[in-house]
Amino acid sequence: MSRLAAKFAELKQANRKALIPFITVGDPNPEFTVPMLHAMVAAGADILELGVPFSDPMADGPVIQRASERALAHKMSLRKVLALAEEFRQTDKKTPLVLMGYLNPVEMLGYQAFADAAHKADIDGVLTVDLPPEEAAECVELLKEKGIDQIFLLAPNSTEGRVKKMDAVGSGYIYYVSLKGVTGAGHLNTADVEAKLAEIRKNTSLPVGVGFGVKDAQTAKTVAAIADGVVVGSALISKIEENLANPQKAKDEIVELLTSMRLAMDS
Amino acid sequence: MTDKYNMPDERGHFGPYGGMFVAETLMEPIRELNEAYQRYIDDPDFIAELDADLQDYVGRPSPLYYAERWSKALGGAQIYLKREDLNHTGAHKVNNTVGQALLAKRMGKTRIIAETGAGQHGVATATVAARLGLECVVYMGAVDVQRQALNVYRMKLLGATVVPVESGSKTLKDALNEALRDWVTNVDNTFYIIGTVAGPHPYPAMVRDFQAIIGREAKQQCLAQVGRLPDALVACVGGGSNAIGLFYPFIDDTSVKMYGVEAAGDGIETGRHSAALCAGRPGVLHGNRTYLMADDDGEIIETHSISAGLDYPGVGPEHAWLKDTGRAEYVSITDDEALEGFHALTSMEGIIPALESSHAMAYAMKLAPTMTKEQIIIVNLSGRGDKDMHTIAQREGIKL
Numbered sequence: 001m002s003r004l005a006a007k008f009a010e011l012k013q014a015n016r017k018a019l020i021p022f023i024t025v026g027d028p029n030p031e032f033t034v035p036m037l038h039a040m041v042a043a044g045a046d047i048l049e050l051g052v053p054f055s056d057p058m059a060d061g062p063v064i065q066r067a068s069e070r071a072l073a074h075k076m077s078l079r080k081v082l083a084l085a086e087e088f089r090q091t092d093k094k095t096p097l098v099l100m101g102y103l104n105p106v107e108m109l110g111y112q113a114f115a116d117a118a119h120k121a122d123i124d125g126v127l128t129v130d131l132p133p134e135e136a137a138e139c140v141e142l143l144k145e146k147g148i149d150q151i152f153l154l155a156p157n158s159t160e161g162r163v164k165k166m167d168a169v170g171s172g173y174i175y176y177v178s179l180k181g182v183t184g185a186g187h188l189n190t191a192d193v194e195a196k197l198a199e200i201r202k203n204t205s206l207p208v209g210v211g212f213g214v215k216d217a218q219t220a221k222t223v224a225a226i227a228d229g230v231v232v233g234s235a236l237i238s239k240i241e242e243n244l245a246n247p248q249k250a251k252d253e254i255v256e257l258l259t260s261m262r263l264a265m266d267s
Numbered sequence: 268m269t270d271k272y273n274m275p276d277e278r279g280h281f282g283p284y285g286g287m288f289v290a291e292t293l294m295e296p297i298r299e300l301n302e303a304y305q306r307y308i309d310d311p312d313f314i315a316e317l318d319a320d321l322q323d324y325v326g327r328p329s330p331l332y333y334a335e336r337w338s339k340a341l342g343g344a345q346i347y348l349k350r351e352d353l354n355h356t357g358a359h360k361v362n363n364t365v366g367q368a369l370l371a372k373r374m375g376k377t378r379i380i381a382e383t384g385a386g387q388h389g390v391a392t393a394t395v396a397a398r399l400g401l402e403c404v405v406y407m408g409a410v411d412v413q414r415q416a417l418n419v420y421r422m423k424l425l426g427a428t429v430v431p432v433e434s435g436s437k438t439l440k441d442a443l444n445e446a447l448r449d450w451v452t453n454v455d456n457t458f459y460i461i462g463t464v465a466g467p468h469p470y471p472a473m474v475r476d477f478q479a480i481i482g483r484e485a486k487q488q489c490l491a492q493v494g495r496l497p498d499a500l501v502a503c504v505g506g507g508s509n510a511i512g513l514f515y516p517f518i519d520d521t522s523v524k525m526y527g528v529e530a531a532g533d534g535i536e537t538g539r540h541s542a543a544l545c546a547g548r549p550g551v552l553h554g555n556r557t558y559l560m561a562d563d564d565g566e567i568i569e570t571h572s573i574s575a576g577l578d579y580p581g582v583g584p585e586h587a588w589l590k591d592t593g594r595a596e597y598v599s600i601t602d603d604e605a606l607e608g609f610h611a612l613t614s615m616e617g618i619i620p621a622l623e624s625s626h627a628m629a630y631a632m633k634l635a636p637t638m639t640k641e642q643i644i645i646v647n648l649s650g651r652g653d654k655d656m657h658t659i660a661q662r663e664g665i666k667l
Contacts, residue, residue, distance in 0.1 A: 054565075054566065055435060055566040055567040056435065056440060056441075056444050056552060056553075056567050057444075058290070058444045058447045058448065058553070059290040059292075059447075059448070059451065060448075061448070062434075065434055069434075069435075072566060077564035077565075077566070078564060078565065079564065102551075103288060103551045104550045104551050104552060104559070104561060104565040104566075104567070105564055105565030105566070106565070107549070107550045107551050107556075107565060108548075108550060108561060108563065108564065108565035109565070129290050130288045130289055130290055130551065130554070131288060132287060132288070132289065132290075132291060132294055134278060134286075134287055134294075135286050135287060135288055152291070153290060153291035153292075154291060155290075155291040155292040155294075155295075156292075157292060157295040157296075157454065158291060158294070158295065159295065162291075162294065162295075177290075177291065177292060180292055180451060180452060180453075180454055180455075181292075181451060181452040182448045182451060182452065185452065
């Protein structure tokens with residue numbers, strides 16, 4: 001069983017939901033990332049999404065765009081993200097790691113080399129925003145050989161046919177984008193999300209994580225009540241951005257926010 | 268129109284290039300768009316309306332003009348110019364915006380968005396939106412807003428909202444990113460008019476089909492005026508819409524050579540250029556796989572060209588395919604050479620070309636003398652130079 005499948009099984013057993021924080025690796029600097037990841041696990045994170053910075057993050061709102069720009073200013077790259085993941089793994093062999101980013105850095109590395117490198121770094125899942133299942137066959141196959149899950153997105157306008165497609169091609173979990181828009185946008189509508197999740201669950205038994213619009217303990221609690229996992233990204237990165245002169249303070253505030261989310265989700 | 272060549276396949280692939288590399292939220296809108304496009308492109312009512320607009324609103328057919336004095340001075344092949352500069356709004360861009368706007372209307376969309384580099388596509392989009400009474404938002408890199416102030420003003424006069432994009436390199440690619448973000452947020456009522464043969468399927472094929480009027484007319488006009496097909500076609504390539512528009516109807520005519528001219532900026536060797544096909548490598552950006560300017564880590568490299576319309580790190584996927592198959596040849600022209608082309612056409616023929624088109628002129632100046640006087644080159648004069656007066660004056664140290 002993959003680490004992701006095992007994690008969701010364990011959570012289900014304990015009647016808990018997955019808390020899945022996302023940060024852009026290398027933001028605000030490369031030294032910040034690994035200690036931050038460990039601190040997030042200590043604060044109650046179940047799965048970590050590692051944002052791979054890209055020069056043209058088309059699906060991201062301004063907060064994650066700027067995080068990418070800051071990381072790239074430190075010459076962060078897919079290779080370096082994998083090196084930092086390996087560093088994290090030296091002291092944490094349990095927490096599933098998911099790479100989230102765009103396709104072009106993977107294309108430049110080559111799919112086979114990427115699958116090998118991700119395997120070496122002990123990565124558990126890959127979510128490539130601009131790689132829909134229609135174009136993903138080759139990449140999915142190579143990752144599968146290495147035991148790495150390919151995670152796909154579903155959106156409010158995804159049809160039943162697409163849910164079936166994701167169920168067939170994807171593994172690990174499904175990332176449901178709660179609203180039409182970019183990361184960090186707007187407010188999610190709980191009733192809409194709940195209705196769509198019910199539709200999605202008719203056609204897949206994969207766990208469903210919900211992201212876009214999770215901002216605080218209250219929204220985390222609301223989403224946890226209806227989904228299998230709660231993804232939070234922009235709200236954490238905002239803490240980094242608000243404390244660029246003081247990364248320690250950013251770290252403390254991220255820990256504080258995640259702790260409050262964990263508490264709210266479990267209560 | 269082409270009997271043998273039948274690219275792309277039904278999922279938008281030109282060999283390994285093209286495709287649909289977008290986030291999930293855009294999969295449904297591009298499916299919906301493709302369905303509408305496939306339905307209407309063969310619909311007699313749609314075609315009749317499009318043809319009427321192209322004739323009466325755009326002013327087509329555009330002339331095929333024999334540049335006799337310039338040809339004689341160059342002493343080689345005879346040069347004919349396809350006068351897209353004479354279209355309404357001053358460039359070939361309007362051929363596509365008229366088509367996509369009619370599609371938007373039939374799909375019941377009430378809001379139009381577009382990206383623009385030089386501003387020509389933005390103006391052409393604002394123009395058709397004004398005519399159809401549709402809301403229009405144009406995304407434009409902040410750097411381009413500065414260097415194409417006149418076109419920004421034109422768009423505003425036409426009722427469009429121009430949004431300067433401050434992210435990344437603040438040029439065309441960033442405008443495209445921002446337009447995609449808008450589209451993903453407003454998919455229900457919004458139609459995204461992409462200005463070039465890039466983006467996810469069906470855009471590369473659809474924009475090509477709307478621009479192919481250039482090549483269809485050029486072919487007929489050349490046969491009527493000269494009695495035979497040309498020997499070579501020359502067009503500038505940024506994203507590549509004017510080039511594919513000219514090339515496409517000639518693809519099966521293998522005696523006709525095709526030259527796409529990219530922007531070499533300060534020179535390919537300096538790294539400050541926009542020549543994705545000549546000096547880039549395959550990758551994925553903006554919804555399709557194609558040649559790109561990217562570094563070893565896959566990050567997109569900032570591009571440079573004196574011409575804002577060519578300042579783009581990718582290129583249409585069909586050009587990538589035509590390059591790999593050898594059907595078209597891609598070459599590059601520096602900023603300085605483009606300026607020579609600009610002045611040559613202006614002084615020899617009394618036609619002031621756009622800086623983008625000047626790249627094609629500059630290559631024609633190199634190519635013509637290598638050919639015989641009996642041979643014919645058609646050069647696509649894709650736009651007029653009015654918008655570039657400020658850039659050129661500044662470059663040459665003249666205060667206006």
